[in-house]
Amino acid sequence: MNVREWALITFTILAQMSVGSFIVLGVVHYFVGKKSGEKQADELSDRALLAIGPVLALGMAASLLHLGNPLNAYKAVTNLGTSWLSREIFFGVLFAVAGAVFAVMQWKKIATFQIRNLVAILAAVIGVALVYSMAMVYMMPTRPGWNLVTTPLAFFTTTLLLGVLAMGAAFVANYWYVQSKNPGCASEQCVLLRDSLRWFAVASIVLLGFQFVLLPLWVALMAGPATASAAMLVGEFGGVFALRLAFVFLGAGVLGIFLFRAASSPGQEKVMGTVAYLAFALVLVGEVLGRFLFYATATHFGLQ
């Protein structure tokens, strides 16, 4: 492991978290808007939306650190015809642009609600294309531990899991901010916050279940084409793998249950907020460790 690989870990995790956050935010905004009106929905999610941009920008900046010659980086979108890496960067830039356009429109309330919705859906679709391209980059016969159906599935699971929990933490931060500025108006927001976090807790537990199917499946599929990778994962890196499982289990599972319970009982906002922060932090560490293992256990097919 070196700077170059940490750059890739940082980029893939942050970019996937941005896409996941954007999608989760869109879904929440849609349902809250239907239930409580657009104004309340905006109040709940607008500030969280602005947090996504810097995360994506940080991730894309980190990706430059894995290049030997970063000054040429702008040329990396010129082989869209055959290179998934080109497509990844293309969709990354496109997602950043579409997301930024939507964020500005939403923040300044430019154009109608319907037009903004269309832009948001377009940005979300580009985000999905980005995560898919990110996965396809690793689908090569020469990298048998990656060239498995579990790679795209795991990338999308990480995307949604981090998206849900990042937005949970962002909503809590937003709520404290709204309350500090205007203590009275927060009650409706408080109900919406609790509703959202309850759903986030359910989603994170479901996604955790999915991940706990994917991980053993990955190990099983590696046996044969990438036995050495599987052996590294449970042998040399067994400790990190156990930590990775423990962090995600504690964050998304155990704290998910606590989060659901705290969000279900009015007056428990302080506990709920702390749990939401902690759950996000634990899952983020768990996912970073998971991505570290993805790179660290890779083996090459052929001569090197």
Add this chain to the structure above:
Amino acid sequence: MAKQLGFYFDATACIGCRACQVACKDKNDLVVGQTWRQVVEVSGGSWTAQENGTWATTAFAYYVSLGCQHCEKPSCVEVCPTGAMTKRADGIVVVNAEQCIGCRYCEWACPYGSPQFNEAKGVMTKCNFCEDYVAQGKKPACVDACVMRALDIGELADLRVKYGSVAQIDPLPAANLTRPSIVLTPHAKSSTHGDVKKLALDKGGMK
């Protein structure tokens, strides 16, 4: 104009002296860690006790000398995000350092270890078939350096007529992956697992 140039290698003649590797390093002024041409020793077999108290052996060793295969379906060209890696009209695969961003994606994609990263320059480098020599009607440095005349170059179609169409012996991966432009005369003991991990390989510690 050549359609697809390729290398020929005779595994029955090679003695593993690595003169080709050194000639390549010298001609292309390669830094430590870069070996555009590599000689790999492949060994295997075992000893079994016989009833009469003697031992029988199946032990064997042979060498394979490899530059870039200048594949007909080069995975490095396919994955390169900038188009720095290209296949010329004569089939030679070259990397343009001006275009390269040093993402090392081609290194992941190549099953022959051909694209190699130059840390100091931050870009990929690889065997270019000694294109300058070839343009002058000469042969690549590795070919001329071979004391056993185990290496040669030529139009791939001609090489196939002359030497057959074997393009895959251990330790080389399955030829259908990238369709390498190489013709091999296999060693008597060479097999074709298509997976190097099953054999003992030794690069002789040369960097």
